[in-house]
Amino acid sequence: MTTIVVADDHKIVREGLVKLLEGRPDFTVIGEASDGEEAVQMVLDKQPDVVIMDIWMPRLSGIDATRRIGKRGSQAKILVLSMHESRTYVEEVLRAGASGYIVKNSASTDLLQAIDAVRGGASYLSPAITQQVVDAIARPGDSSPSGVAMLTDREREVLQLIAEGLSSKEIANMLGVSLKTVDSHRSNLMEKLDIHKVSGLVRFAIRAGLVEP
């Protein structure tokens, strides 16, 4: 028996995934989350065997959620679901602690196969991206994917929320911290990225895969 949590901001996608998973009697979906924060809470609460995590999510990206879950000591295996095949995402995701990366183009049988793989402690990467990962390993020198790696978890979160259009005050309320703290993070990440305008931050966040265009 394998217990599963599904995290995706699109309800229809979630429902479709659940339907797919119901095809396997030994799979049980024990929870659904519609954003990163909710996913983290749910995983820590219900301790599933596997988490199917969308990479794009409001409030907290799938990458950050993955990072947090790992940091809190959960044993849940995380399988990241993405519509993109570019190398930068894959590296970020794996560095964040995910066990698998599967593109949304994959066949449903691939998804089931991927779940079995990560459940058993193995890794799973979609065929479409394995080659790119191999390429990345082949030349580890240029490991500056886009600059996101320079940022801390909190800074990445703040950057994402800025790019989503929230003001510092709104971000402060959402994260439950002071306006001044958000302002510090904003200053620090601007310094690190050497981008000093909102417009530049938004474009960077899009390129880095933190928000949708």
Next chain:
Amino acid sequence: MTTIVVADDHKIVREGLVKLLEGRPDFTVIGEASDGEEAVQMVLDKQPDVVIMDIWMPRLSGIDATRRIGKRGSQAKILVLSMHESRTYVEEVLRAGASGYIVKNSASTDLLQAIDAVRGGASYLSPAITQQVVDAIARPGDSSPSGVAMLTDREREVLQLIAEGLSSKEIANMLGVSLKTVDSHRSNLMEKLDIHKVSGLVRFAIRAGLVEP
């Protein structure tokens, strides 16, 4: 004999195009422009038969430049060159008055063929995107390209420059108008699009194809 103006912000691309065009003795490149403003001036000045126009350009996008050239009564046929194959761009471009749309992936023979076509008063669309245009025509109901159509030329320019990271003051200097005028345009376009944050404007401009991510 066909006279041609080439407009592209990348020097190497321009030079490559010129080399390609030199293969045809009946083609003469009579000018090169590195941005939209320069392209408009040059076309009005030299009255070429055909303009090869990149869709991405600083100061003034290829779409806006096309729209202006048509408005000034020039008889030049405009062939838009783009690296993107998505439908929204094509619609915008054709609505702006271009005679052709060719993707940068095309073979050089296709480019020459396209020039001949527009020179003769015909239209040319890259094979890769014709199907998408047919689809768009098949269901004319959803003719809400993205909202850019609601904006005036000037507003689109200002939006592009905002998304490129310029402040209102810098935009005013670049366009040679008052800060207050830019501020007016900014307010008006935000009202029209119902987007009241810089981050939202940047994402919109990227989706609309005005700036690169």
Next chain:
DNA sequence: CCGGGAATGGGGGATTCGCCCGAATTGAGG
């Protein structure tokens, strides 16, 4: 010929941003 949209310009004010200065706490790692 006249209305209206577009572009131009201006005053003023509330709010936010960007950056300067500072400091306390916490936790991971040498």
Next chain:
DNA sequence: CCTCAATTCGGGCGAATCCCCCATTCCCGG
């Protein structure tokens, strides 16, 4: 144990943004 990075929070200030109000000029279409 001690250090350092991360995170938290504050005060203040100049600049920029955003949103009102307003006017003039020009040009296009009815």
